[in-house]
Amino acid sequence: MKHIKLNPPRIGGWFLRILARQEDEFSLLGDFDEEFAGIAGSKGCLRAWFWYWRHLLLSIPAFLKDFIFWGCIMFMNYLRVAWRTIKRHKGYSFINIAGFAIGMACCLLILIYVRHELSYDTYHKDTERIYRIVQDIRTQTANRVFAPISPMVAPTLKGDFPQVENSARIIPARSRLVKRGDIVFYEDRFMYADQELFDILTIPFIQGNSQEALIRPQTLVISQRMAQKYFGQANVVGKTLEINQEAYEITGVVTNSPENTHLKYDFMVSMKTLSDWNEMSNWYSTMFFTYLKVKPNVDMEEFSQQVSRLADKYVGEQLSIWGTTYHYFLQPLSSLHLHSRLRYEIEPPGNPVYIYIFSMVGLFILLIACLNFMNLSTARAANRAKEVGLRKVVGAQRPQLISQFLGESLLVVFFSLGLAMVIVKFSIPILHNLAGTLLSFNELLNPGMLFILIGGGILIGLIAGLYPAFVLSAFRPVVTLKGATTVGTRSVSLRTVLVVVQFAISVVLIIGTLLMYRQFNFLKNQYLGFEKEQKLVLPLRGGIIIQENYKTIKDLFSKHPSINGATVSSSVPGRGVSNFSIKLVGEEDDRNQSMFHLYFDDDFIPDYGIEMVAGRAFQKGTKTDFMGAFLINEAAVKALGWSHPEEALGKRLRTGHGVRVNPIIGVTKNFHYRGLQNEVEPLVMEFLPWTFRYITLSINITNLKEVLAFVESQWQATFPGHPFEHFFLDTDFDRQYRADERVGRIFGIFTLLGLFIACLGLLGLASFTAESRTKEIGIRKVCGASVAGIVVMLSKQFTKWVLLANGIAWPVAYFAMNKWLQNFAYRIKIDIVTFLLSGFLVLGIALLTVSFQSFKAALANPADSLRYE
Amino acid sequence: MKDLTKIEEILLLSIWRLNETAYGVKIRQHASEIIGKDFTYGNLYSALKQLTKKNYVIKRSGEPTVERRGRKRIYYTLSPEGLKALKSAYEVNKRLWAGLSKFVFDLDNQ
Numbered sequence: 001m002k003h004i005k006l007n008p009p010r011i012g013g014w015f016l017r018i019l020a021r022q023e024d025e026f027s028l029l030g031d032f033d034e035e036f037a038g039i040a041g042s043k044g045c046l047r048a049w050f051w052y053w054r055h056l057l058l059s060i061p062a063f064l065k066d067f068i069f070w071g072c073i074m075f076m077n078y079l080r081v082a083w084r085t086i087k088r089h090k091g092y093s094f095i096n097i098a099g100f101a102i103g104m105a106c107c108l109l110i111l112i113y114v115r116h117e118l119s120y121d122t123y124h125k126d127t128e129r130i131y132r133i134v135q136d137i138r139t140q141t142a143n144r145v146f147a148p149i150s151p152m153v154a155p156t157l158k159g160d161f162p163q164v165e166n167s168a169r170i171i172p173a174r175s176r177l178v179k180r181g182d183i184v185f186y187e188d189r190f191m192y193a194d195q196e197l198f199d200i201l202t203i204p205f206i207q208g209n210s211q212e213a214l215i216r217p218q219t220l221v222i223s224q225r226m227a228q229k230y231f232g233q234a235n236v237v238g239k240t241l242e243i244n245q246e247a248y249e250i251t252g253v254v255t256n257s258p259e260n261t262h263l264k265y266d267f268m269v270s271m272k273t274l275s276d277w278n279e280m281s282n283w284y285s286t287m288f289f290t291y292l293k294v295k296p297n298v299d300m301e302e303f304s305q306q307v308s309r310l311a312d313k314y315v316g317e318q319l320s321i322w323g324t325t326y327h328y329f330l331q332p333l334s335s336l337h338l339h340s341r342l343r344y345e346i347e348p349p350g351n352p353v354y355i356y357i358f359s360m361v362g363l364f365i366l367l368i369a370c371l372n373f374m375n376l377s378t379a380r381a382a383n384r385a386k387e388v389g390l391r392k393v394v395g396a397q398r399p400q401l402i403s404q405f406l407g408e409s410l411l412v413v414f415f416s417l418g419l420a421m422v423i424v425k426f427s428i429p430i431l432h433n434l435a436g437t438l439l440s441f442n443e444l445l446n447p448g449m450l451f452i453l454i455g456g457g458i459l460i461g462l463i464a465g466l467y468p469a470f471v472l473s474a475f476r477p478v479v480t481l482k483g484a485t486t487v488g489t490r491s492v493s494l495r496t497v498l499v500v501v502q503f504a505i506s507v508v509l510i511i512g513t514l515l516m517y518r519q520f521n522f523l524k525n526q527y528l529g530f531e532k533e534q535k536l537v538l539p540l541r542g543g544i545i546i547q548e549n550y551k552t553i554k555d556l557f558s559k560h561p562s563i564n565g566a567t568v569s570s571s572v573p574g575r576g577v578s579n580f581s582i583k584l585v586g587e588e589d590d591r592n593q594s595m596f597h598l599y600f601d602d603d604f605i606p607d608y609g610i611e612m613v614a615g616r617a618f619q620k621g622t623k624t625d626f627m628g629a630f631l632i633n634e635a636a637v638k639a640l641g642w643s644h645p646e647e648a649l650g651k652r653l654r655t656g657h658g659v660r661v662n663p664i665i666g667v668t669k670n671f672h673y674r675g676l677q678n679e680v681e682p683l684v685m686e687f688l689p690w691t692f693r694y695i696t697l698s699i700n701i702t703n704l705k706e707v708l709a710f711v712e713s714q715w716q717a718t719f720p721g722h723p724f725e726h727f728f729l730d731t732d733f734d735r736q737y738r739a740d741e742r743v744g745r746i747f748g749i750f751t752l753l754g755l756f757i758a759c760l761g762l763l764g765l766a767s768f769t770a771e772s773r774t775k776e777i778g779i780r781k782v783c784g785a786s787v788a789g790i791v792v793m794l795s796k797q798f799t800k801w802v803l804l805a806n807g808i809a810w811p812v813a814y815f816a817m818n819k820w821l822q823n824f825a826y827r828i829k830i831d832i833v834t835f836l837l838s839g840f841l842v843l844g845i846a847l848l849t850v851s852f853q854s855f856k857a858a859l860a861n862p863a864d865s866l867r868y869e
Numbered sequence: 870m871k872d873l874t875k876i877e878e879i880l881l882l883s884i885w886r887l888n889e890t891a892y893g894v895k896i897r898q899h900a901s902e903i904i905g906k907d908f909t910y911g912n913l914y915s916a917l918k919q920l921t922k923k924n925y926v927i928k929r930s931g932e933p934t935v936e937r938r939g940r941k942r943i944y945y946t947l948s949p950e951g952l953k954a955l956k957s958a959y960e961v962n963k964r965l966w967a968g969l970s971k972f973v974f975d976l977d978n979q
Binding site for chain 1: 892893894897907909910911912914915917918934936937938940941942943
């Protein structure tokens with residue numbers, strides 16, 4: 001045999017070692033070397049090299065196939081083992097999966113909600129180039145920022161600024177009476193709009209020409225659902241609708257307004273309809289919402305600078321005489337919903353704070369669920385210790401075991417994720433009823449979301465499974481197979497931390513819920529400075545005017561014995577009040593303030609039970625009170641710089657664009673004409689009949705049914721053709737808290753769920769503890785321990801944990817809730833009772849959970865628990 | 870008893886024919902001769918593994934050699950189950966080809 005000078009390639013050997021399975025490694029390498037030597041001997045080294053590499057490469061596909069095949073077999077085995085584990089420990093698995101599923105469902109719901117809030121007005125084409133322009137009216141001392149502005153701005157923008165591609169105005173007009181034959185409704189999503197609006201916003205047309213829908217007066221574009229409502233079909237172009245008794249021609253049908261826009265529409269009437277109105281050329285008007293689209297690649301900083309003083313060119317002189325300046329600024333369209341809270345917003349804006357709060361709550365709940373999983377998995381370690389030991393003895397490597405346990409956790413996570421999707425699907429309608437937020441399940445089904453779901457699932461599965469995987473795989477087979485039962489108790493300290501964190505989060509959430517609930521209760525029961533009970537309010541909508549005959553109408557309604565009084569007003573507490581500038585006459589007044597105005601007749605003050613602190617209210621029979629006198633409230637006295645209400649009497653105010661100059665005849669005590677989120681602001685009251693839009697009836701609700709029937713029959717007789725509408729003042733007033741209350745309610749639901757998940761975890765842990773101490777309990781009982789004694793012994797540990805959790809939670813909750821309460825001008829004091837109550841509540845629930853297991857363990861017959869072995 | 874795959878059949882036959890001297894290199898070379906092209910080690914070892922798992926072949930280690938740079942040869946021999954499997958494979962083949970070979974070769978010769 002020829003001596004071998006040349007060794008086979010080393011890298012090749014290294015490759016082969018990777019490719020071969022362990023048990024075949026030597027044999028395979030040997031075979032390669034032998035053949036290499038043979039070929040090298042007979043045909044030369046080069047041939048041998050060539051042969052070696054060729055065969056190595058040729059072998060790769062088969063080895064790879066083999067590898068994948070066995071990987072799958074092993075994976076199936078892991079799955080089977082995981083499934084068996086799930087089945088064998090039904091209780092644990094239920095807790096794990098249910099906890100995870102509920103936690104994830106919460107998270108998903110919150111995710112949908114947050115996405116919905118963030119998606120406002122992002123669907124428009126070129127949405128980043130669309131802006132709303134608003135106005136800051138500045139005087140020396142004050143500034144007022146208006147969302148609606150002058151109608152002159154839109155054409156000026158287009159004429160003076162080359163950067164502007166297009167601009168459009170709208171006037172939202174609430175409650176129009178829309179009529180077609182017998183179908184009559186009040187409609188709220190109603191606006192006047194320029195044709196250009198369709199070039200700026202994305203409002204797809206189903207029918208009609210989007211280029212010339214609103215170019216003529218008396219034309220109208222309606223939404224699909226309105227076409228369905230009034231005509232029962234979509235093919236309605238050319239037909240007419242009657243709005244406030246005027247006929248309008250339908251020139252287009254558009255798709256229904258999406259939920260995620262601040263500008264929800266059903267009826268859009270051409271702005272041309274209003275072209276005779278003198279307001280249309282008024283530079284000082286604040287009625288028109290103005291949108292614009294800039295051309296691409298415009299330097300927005302420079303452009304903002306330029307538009308800032310666009311009015312000066314036209315009315316600058318007049319403004320400087322008045323001592324005012326107009327500053328205009330731009331708001332990106334997609335920021336309006338969350339970040340614009342100006343005067344007269346079209347829709348009450350969303351609150352970005354709530355988005356943060358909810359995101360935090362969602363993360364917390366997910367955290368609780370994850371901690372649960374880690375906790376239970378490590379607690380169960382003792383049960384799995386033998387399996388791990390055996391696997392190791394048979395030859396399992398640590399990475400294999402880790403991947404097995406990670407796989408198991410992934411299985412549970414995806415199982416839960418599926419379940420969570422089902423829960424979300426079914427809880428969306430419930431959430432809609434409970435909280436009034438309309439969310440869509442379909443938001444979860446787009447590719448981006450699915451990617452997040454699957455990616456998130458894998459991430460959560462890995463995170464939640466990592467710790468158990470490492471703990472379990474680290475067991476030493478010799479120890480575990482010998483039957484030591486102490487395995488898994490090593491991580492008690494970590495488990496304690498996890499449970500404490502869970503309960504701390506729960507306590508924070510509970511304190512939050514309780515304080516929110518108390519705050520809303522406080523708001524509802526606070527005396528407002530007027531009587532809000534037993535007031536039936538009839539709004540006058542759809543163009544009803546009672547300027548001439550309000551007296552006879554009042555008499556008509558107050559005829560009934562159960563109706564104690566009737567009064568008419570421009571608004572009622574809780575509904576909007578308008579804001580005008582006022583000036584003090586005859587005195588040095590550089591304040592140039594604006595105040596809220598409320599108009600009502602002589603019965604309003606007595607009927608509403610509003611107290612006077614100086615002077616007198618409007619009197620029946622005093623001619624000068626009618627359109628010739630002012631009442632103001634205490635806040636206005638202060639704002640006008642008087643220290644005592646008496647000082648105000650006889651002073652003269654100028655208001656109504658400077659038209660009306662009248663004396664102040666009385667000062668009312670402050671009453672809350674707006675919600676308790678705000679301090680009572682200065683208010684000016686006048687007796688102006690053309691403003692009257694509401695009739696308030698003070699009724700005796702003992703025979704409410706009869707009164708309502710009477711009022712309705714009187715209404716039908718007085719205002720034929722107008723649907724009868726009514727509301728009760730107290731419930732209507734509380735509507736102002738609805739958004740906050742809604743948040744409170746959602747918060748409450750999530751709190752309960754969070755607590756539930758934490759309890760599930762505790763239950764699992766308690767049962768594990770009881771189980772692992774079965775023998776000890778048995779011996780204790782044999783030695784004479786009582787059932788009560790054993791229950792106390794088992795519960796003591798958990799009590800300590802929960803108390804510790806409270807200690808952590810209280811400062812956090814105090815800080816957070818203090819911050820939240822700053823939103824309200826009138827708020828409750830944070831007291832220790834709420835904290836104690838939450839603490840005891842959680843402790844009680846925790847003990848109840850634990851004692852369920854403790855009793856079971858304590859009541860067990862010691863003979864049974866000691867018999868084995 | 871599961872049916873043998875073609876590769877398994879070839880390997881079992883090779884091992885049987887090599888009779889006690891069957892190890893990696895020999896089996897591969899023999900199988901390559903039978904099929905008329907190179908038989909890869911990848912296929913060889915993944916199939917041998919299956920056969921071992923099914924108990925059709927028995928592994929036995931031999932002496933270390935210089936060519937193998939000190940590694941032992943692993944010899945494979947047929948187990949009784951392996952022989953049985955081979956027999957049944959033969960029966961299947963016989964039935965499969967019964968009366969056909971002549972016809973096929975006639976076609977070939979045309």
